[in-house]
Each structure stands twice: as structure tokens, then as C-alpha cells.
Amino acid sequence: MNRYWSKQVAALSPYTPGEQPRDQHYIKLNTNENPYPPSLAVATAIAGYEPDQLRRYPDPQSTDLIEALAGYHDLDRSQVFVGNGSDEVLAHAFQAFFRQQDPILFPDISYSFYPAYCGLYQIEYRQPALDKEFCINLQDYATTNGGIIIPNPNAPTGIALSAGEIRQLLADNAESVVIIDEAYVDFGAESVIGLVSEFPNLLVVQTFSKSRSLAGLRLGYALGQEHLIEALQRIKNSFNSYPVNQLTNAIALASLADEQYFQQCREKVMATRKRLAGDLQNLGFEVFPSTSNFLFVRHQSEAAENLYRKLKSSGILVRYFNATRLDNCLRISVGTDEECDALVSALGEILP
């Protein structure tokens, strides 16, 4: 604690992103990046971008992009909010909706940024425990609360709720905003965007980072009824008028227009995931049912931390969480078939 810091700064528990080492080349299966490049339309958008435009401020309303996203998801433009990565969108949403009297709820095993947001905005929270199979028990959420946020599929487990289960959650919590964080939804889970018009308490958050291979671009968005989007805009316009820069805007539009490639990449990742899951099971791993672009696994005998370290020595990065209940598990991003084969081969040598 420094005498110049505001009181809350010292109390923060900042998020720790997955390592992005710069010392050597790794097979990176640790941060859920897409193994395939972004759409060729992205390359075209970059090549065709006129640099002189950069001297102008962006459109503060990101009108073109918001209209394109509204069209893509069959919503009204008043139901779309964009930001500098879904992390920023989530941060604004926590501040906009979650400073209520009662604690908010999210699973004890979940995206580890949520507690960091709570620290930033001094929001109380409770974390109902996942069951032994790492599943969410929805009855834990049938209690007074100041809001709910659930990643669907959950991270780092990869396990999804059905749209029907989320519908029930929304109905049971009509007085609370329920945020469904669909960062990984494009790899096989059911989106609840279709419920936006029905539920005034639903905010869906998505990102271009995973299924659109644009983690380096930082573009996320939220979908919800107009009164929720208006609250996000009020926060954003008190924080940064122009969070989405001009090039990001142009690139996101290009990516969104290439539906065929988007579908191809999703399919390839899901096919590789299936193959990798089988290979890992053959190596003695318990593989939890994933509808995301990663697998959450636990080996029957070998400690996860050892495996993480030995894989790193072999030039392969996976994510190890040094945290209660997670410390015997690994989260492995689905790479290309070749990358996954290299992983399986390395594990074959490491395991007894």
C-alpha cells in the first residue's frame, strides 16, 4: 500500500492471464486461442485500410459494427453494445448491474476474472460450488442475489448448461440481471441469444477472440434489451468515448461477413477436440464433456503440475491452475490436428 493509492487499490486481486512466453517457440495450448488464422477477409480489410483515416477519431457509436452484429444475430441495433474485448464489456456490465444490496452469484470454478471485477467495483459475491463432476447445480442459484454471471460453456471446465436450463434460471431470477458469458459458445453449446427478446434481465456476452481467431484484436460485445444496453453505454461514455478503434472496427466487419470460413473453423476445432479427447482417454485421462475449444482433463495417476512442467520442457504449453479443486486438472486448448498429435506424443513419453 502506497500513500498515493486510493484505498481500494491495495485490496485488488488482479487477474493473471495465461503465460505468453517470449523466450522460445512453444506449441501454445494454454490460452484457448484458435489454431486457424482469421478469415482471408481480415487480411483484405487490413491491406485495403487507408492509413490516413487513423488521424480521425472513430465513430463513438461504432454504428456500422453494431448494425452488422444486430443483423447477424437478428436483433435490433439498440440491443447491441461493443467494447475493447469481452473483458471490458464484462467490466462495464459488473459496474452497471451488479452493485446491488445482495451478493452476486457465480460458480466457485469459473472465469477467474469475475472476482477481480468484484474487487474493482466492491461488489460482494458468493460462489456456489460445482458438484464433483464440475457441473453447475442450478438450485444453488434459487436464492436472493444481486445478479448472476455464468460462463456457458463454463471455463475452465468446458461443460455447458442447456438453453432450457438457462431459461429456467432467467425465469427464477426475474429481479436480477443474469449475464451469460458465451465466450466459448460457438464450439457446440446452445446460445441463448434467442431469449433476449423474452427476458428483460438477460445479457449475453460474446467475443471475436476464440471462434473468429481474433484474440489479438480485442473485440467483444453484449446483447440484451435496450434498457440494459443503455446502462452499458452510460458507463462507457463515462469511461472512454471511443473504445473500439478504427482498424478493429474494419477487421471485425470483415470477419463477420465471412460466415463460411467461420463455420469451417468451428467444425475443424470440434472434430479435433473429439479426436484429442479419445487420445487423452487412452492415455489414462478423465476428460470432462466439453463444448468449448479446450478440454478439461484429470489424469488417473500423474500430478497435473508435473505434467504441466514436463510438457513445458518439451515445448508445449497447457494451462495449470494452482487453485483449490483445480490443482489436479489441466486445461488444454484444442490446436490443429498436428499440434494435438504432438501433445499426445509428448504425453506418451512423459507418462509411465
Add this chain to the structure above:
Amino acid sequence: MNRYWSKQVAALSPYTPGEQPRDQHYIKLNTNENPYPPSLAVATAIAGYEPDQLRRYPDPQSTDLIEALAGYHDLDRSQVFVGNGSDEVLAHAFQAFFRQQDPILFPDISYSFYPAYCGLYQIEYRQPALDKEFCINLQDYATTNGGIIIPNPNAPTGIALSAGEIRQLLADNAESVVIIDEAYVDFGAESVIGLVSEFPNLLVVQTFSKSRSLAGLRLGYALGQEHLIEALQRIKNSFNSYPVNQLTNAIALASLADEQYFQQCREKVMATRKRLAGDLQNLGFEVFPSTSNFLFVRHQSEAAENLYRKLKSSGILVRYFNATRLDNCLRISVGTDEECDALVSALGEILP
């Protein structure tokens, strides 16, 4: 107020950016954008950017860019923080340093985003009045406070304090963080970056938006001693791990490396400013002494709002503030010589 909003959302007074009309082509002298394109090195960086990199998350520490900025300003890398525009950097700084017991201080006429940040973080503030000539009276700041922020040169007046005056302000307020917002400093005012090592309470904020012609890129940064930068990092890592996207990083590095072009653009803007100031004085305007890329002016007889409207009808945008003490003034960004000539010519026809 909506039942789903947190209490503070309804109370916010969001910032209103200058208009960016999309309906027709204007000579835009309303948002202090640079009239010259960014460095050719920027175009080269964009053309040479490999789109496949976008599938990876950026370096969360922005190591390369922070090292380059540290080198450029002759500071240590631990003294540099980067963000998604100086608006984001300022927002984090308000949260990091300004939630103290006493109200913070900034001029009554100043960057109109500051009160919006105070609303966002529930920070109390007082606004000592500029004098009749729109100058800051530093004695107003020799009082108990929870922090001070001053744009230097001030906006929308364009009037600067000297580095010696700011040194005194820092010495008189050793217990408070003093933020000097140098968004416009490259057009003739004295930077206080040289005081960073001496004053543990000084944070300097700069931007690539104006002097580097990169408003559309959104890159801002803060310079200060390590304990201040650490507080900003703690906030940032509780908000968004990767605020600076990969392309922005590459473009900013390119811009920073082209010192010659940077100096040329500054000089051209300052030369045009001098010429424009003379022309406006000849048309009956009082022109306040500017060290920024805009002029703050007041006509001896014609109402500012009328001038704003008539200029807009003529296809020229300037900034009119419908606010106490400002409602007889206009802020005019310095464009190219040709754009400024067009403005002077239009004013010649409008004025009696």
C-alpha cells in the same frame, strides 16, 4: 432509472464527444484531429502486418511498446503505463489515485470528461474558477485536496502553465497525486516529463491522438514513478488484461520511430496556428494565447452559437460549448493552411 441498473448508473453524466457527422463531407475543425496523415512508417507497419498474428492474445504487458516509450522519454520501463486511448488511462488514474477523503481539484473550464470520471467512481470534486482571461490561478490549488488534475495546455482554452509553475504546484501538494494531462503539449507548451524522477506525486498523461495523427488508433500512456504505475497496472489487470491490441501496438511503435515526421507535423500545425490567429484577429476575434492544436476565440460582436451554426451550414465544423462562461466562445482546431483559409473566407462572408 431502470430496476436492473446499479444505483450509480442513473446518476452518471456521460461525456459528449464532438460531433462526427456522417451525413456529408465537412471541413472538420471541431475535434482537434491532426490535419496531416500519420507517418508513412504507419502505412508500412499496416502493410507488413501478418494477419495470422491476430489469432494470438497480445502481450498483456505491452513490453515492446513500453520499452520504446521509456527509451523515447528517457525513463525506466517501470515508469510507463499504456492504455486504449488516454481516456482509458485517465479513467484508471482517477480510480487509482482519486478516491480519497477530500475532494479533488480541477479548473471549472477544462476537459469535460473529468466530471464524468468523478461520477463513474463517485469522487468528490471542486472546480476553482479560471480568471477572466481564462488562466489558472495556482493559489486556488494551495488547499487540502484529494488530488489535482490539470490539462497543460488547458482545454478548451489552449493556455498553458510553465514547467516552473507546475513544479511549484507539485511541491505544494506533496501528499496528493497531481496529474498533468499533456494531450496537447507537443504544440508548444513545456512538458513536465523531466520532473517525474523528482516528484513521487506526479503522473503525466500523453496521447498519440493529436501530435501523432492517430486519434483513430486509441493509444494513450502515463508516465510516473513506479509506485504510481503499479497502481495503474493493478487497476488495469482487474479490468482488462489486454487493453492494447496487437495492431495498435505495431502502429504505435512505427509512429514513435519516425521522429523527423513527428517534428515536421508539429511545426506545420504551429505555423498555421500563428497565421490563423492573425487572420481571426483581423476579423474581430479575441484569440487566447494557444500552445495547442486549436484556438479558443471570442468575437467582439457576433454570438458564438450563430457563428457555429452558420459555419456548419457552410460545411465547416467548429466546436461550440453550450455551457456557462463558454457560450460566447468557439474552439477551432488548426487544420491545413487550406482548411484554415476556407474558414477565414467563410467567416468573412458571415460576419457583418
